Amino acid sequence: MVASFRFLFLLAVLLPLPAGAGDGFAVRLLVSDDNSYAQRAGVRLEALLRQAEPAITQEPWAPGASGRRLTVTVGAKAWRSYGAEAEMEGPVLAVAPTRPAFEEYHRTGGQVAAIHLEMPPGRIFNLIQAAMPQRTAVGMLASVSTLVGPQSRGQLGRFEASAAERGLRLVSEMVEAENEVGPAVERLVRQSAVFLAMPDPVVHTANTVQPLLLLTYRASVPVIGYSESYLKAGAILAIYATPEQIAQQAFETILAYRQGKALPATQVPRYYTVRINDTVARSLGLTLPLAVDLEGRLRQMRE
Known part of the structure; x- marks a missing residue:
């Protein structure tokens, strides 16, 4: 990823799994820094992850670490940058990209899901x-x-x-x-x-x-x-969909994935x-x- 691109957030969140389910579940949160909508959604999503039960602790993102991992991008810029300039490590949830932006950088073969802003x-x-x-x-x-x-x-x-x-x-x-x-x-x-x-x-x-x-x-x-x-x-x-509503849907999707459910390929706003x-x-x-x-x-x- 080029050094000139700056994210508002580059966070790692460790979500404990039920006993016997693995070493842990890490979420890397990448939020676009170019619009207030993505920033508000990112702030709300981070807060929801912190407040989740069981308790969530944050740790530095460590590539190659054991356990399951999920990269979450918020906004079109974060999705474009990650999709175009980085090797996708594991599954990705793209939150609030436009459909054209998502489709432009949607690579085949990987596990990539999206929550779009556009209404059906x-x-x-x-x-x-x-x-x-x-x-x-x-x-x-x-x-x-x-x-x-x-x-x-x-x-x-x-x-x-x-x-x-x-x-x-x-x-x-x-x-x-x-x-x-x-x-x-x-x-x-x-x-x-x-x-x-x-x-x-x-x-x-x-x-x-x-x-x-x-x-x-x-x-x-x-x-x-x-x-x-x-x-x-x-x-x-x-x-x-307000930023808070999109963040809530992303949070619910992350928790469902953490519990072993598959990532839905494409979602429209639930709220x-x-x-x-x-x-x-x-x-x-x-x-x-x-x-x-x-x-x-x-x-x-x-x-």
Whole structure:
């Protein structure tokens, strides 16, 4: 691993196993230092490991030591650095990388698992229909639009199929650069009732989000966001996993693996948050259910 890359954490945690299960179970925690989300998730995960029962003690990571080991990366940068520049020693759990980043450095042959941040498409369309049935009733304005860029286009087929299962039509456009976003949004809002923001570093940037939200607002098309910051910027509602929720899921996965269960190859967020921007909803003349009620309904719906 190159010396110029610095992790916020490089920790070794020794988790005792039941008697007779081996010499120990070591976890090496590598956390990206380039974004606050990964740092918050890393801090919370470290705290959970310390508080686990039976008691957890921390020891320096010793390559070649006896016992079972698990490397846990938190954030895309930590995953990229470990996956690209280091020899993977034993199983790896990649927490909160983007799907494109994970797939880019996912080596075949090793035991590698991931907990992604992206919500499954069925959950998102369930939310849209539960929150705004007046806009998504089949036979009425049943079109949802979205923009996809170089990294998100591979997910488009899954989203189109999931929308169709629910009687919705997903209208999309592909863009290759930031300057294509505005014109594409103007075309999309003329044929849709809801705009879905799909994570993509070309589509949603510091230069594009505000113009996108302004264009959709002027067209009275509500935007569904994928983060707390998108909600605050002007999306009508958002669904996302907080750093603490992702850390909890990672912790549970680590403990299950420690107890002898296999690492799930890929996980979507088990815990998630729905939030509503009441100011935007009032401005658009829409009355939405309470966020807590939406969360409850989502957990009862098939994804």
